[in-house]
Amino acid sequence: MSKAVTAALRGTRAQEDYLEQILTLIEDKGYARVVDIARNLGIAQASVTGMIQRMDTDGLVTYEKYRGVILTQAGEDIARAIVRRHESLAEFFALFGLDEKSIYDDIEGIEHHMSQPILATIQALTGELERQPALLERVKKKMAGSG
Amino acid sequence: MSKAVTAALRGTRAQEDYLEQILTLIEDKGYARVVDIARNLGIAQASVTGMIQRMDTDGLVTYEKYRGVILTQAGEDIARAIVRRHESLAEFFALFGLDEKSIYDDIEGIEHHMSQPILATIQALTGELERQPALLERVKKKMAGSG
C-alpha cells in the first residue's frame, strides 16, 4: 500500500508558478531571493514581496523580512507536484522531436490543469512510446504537414 | 498553400471560457442567453452581463441590451479554436478508456494553454494510436497501477 503522497493541495495558478520557481531556485542555488524570482517570472520585485507575504499567510512559505523565503511542507508538496507534471509533459513531447528550446514555453500553463488521470496517462504512454521508434517517426512526419 | 486560418487571436482565460460557452449555446439552441451562460459557467448573472459588455468593447461579441449576444468574427474564431482544442484532447484521452463522464472536467483548463505544436502533436498521435489497439491495452494496464 503506497502512502497518500498526492495531497489534493492546490494554490492559485499564480501561487503555483511562484512555488515552482522557488523550488527550482532552492535546488539550483540553495536559496531563493526575491530578485531572482522576479526576474524569472518576469514581474516586478515589489509584486513578489507582496505575493510572498500572502503565501506566508496561506502557509505555503515561511517568510522573514530581508531574510529570504523557504517552503513549508505544504508549499513543497505543491511545488513538487507541479514540477513533476511539467517534467512529465516535457519528456512526453520531447519524444516527437519538438524543438527543445521551445518545449518548455509551449507547455507552460498546462501543468496547472493536469488532473491525476491525465498525468497517469501521459506517463504510461511515454513509457510505451519510447519503445516505438517507427510510430514516433510517422507522427513526426504527420506533424511536418500541419506545422 | 493553405490560408492562415489560425489567427493568433486570444482573449483572456475567462473570456475564452465565455466564448466557448456562447458558441456551444448558439449551436445547440440557436441563441445564447445570459441566464444560460451564467448557469453553465457557474457564475452570477450580473457577472455575465458585466463580462459581455467588456467583450463587446473588446470586439469579441456584439451586445445589445436585453437582446442577447452574438459572436463577432474574431470572437467566433477564438471560440472555434478553443472548442477544437478541447475536442482534440477529449478524443485523445478517450483512447485510453478514461471515464467518459469525467474526461471533459479532467481536461478543463488545458485547452487554454495549447500551443500550435502541442495541438498538432496530439492530433497526429491520435491518428496513429487508433491503429495500435495492443499498445493502447498496455497503456491502460499501466494506468490501472498508478490510479
Next chain:
DNA sequence: ATAATAATATAGTCTAGACTAACTTTAATT
C-alpha cells in the same frame, strides 16, 4: 567605519473578474 550599491519592503494605485442587492425590461398568465 563610512559611503555607495544592491536587495527588499511599504504605500498607494490599477484592472480583471467575481459578488450581492436593487431596479428595469420582457414574456407569460390570467
Next chain:
DNA sequence: AATTAAAGTTAGTCTAGACTATATTATTAT
C-alpha cells in the same frame, strides 16, 4: 390589459495580483 414571473441590467463592493515610486536594510568597496 393587468399582473406576475423570469430575464437582464446597474450600482457598488471585494479580492487577487500586478504596477510605480519611495523608503529601508544589507552588503560591498573604499
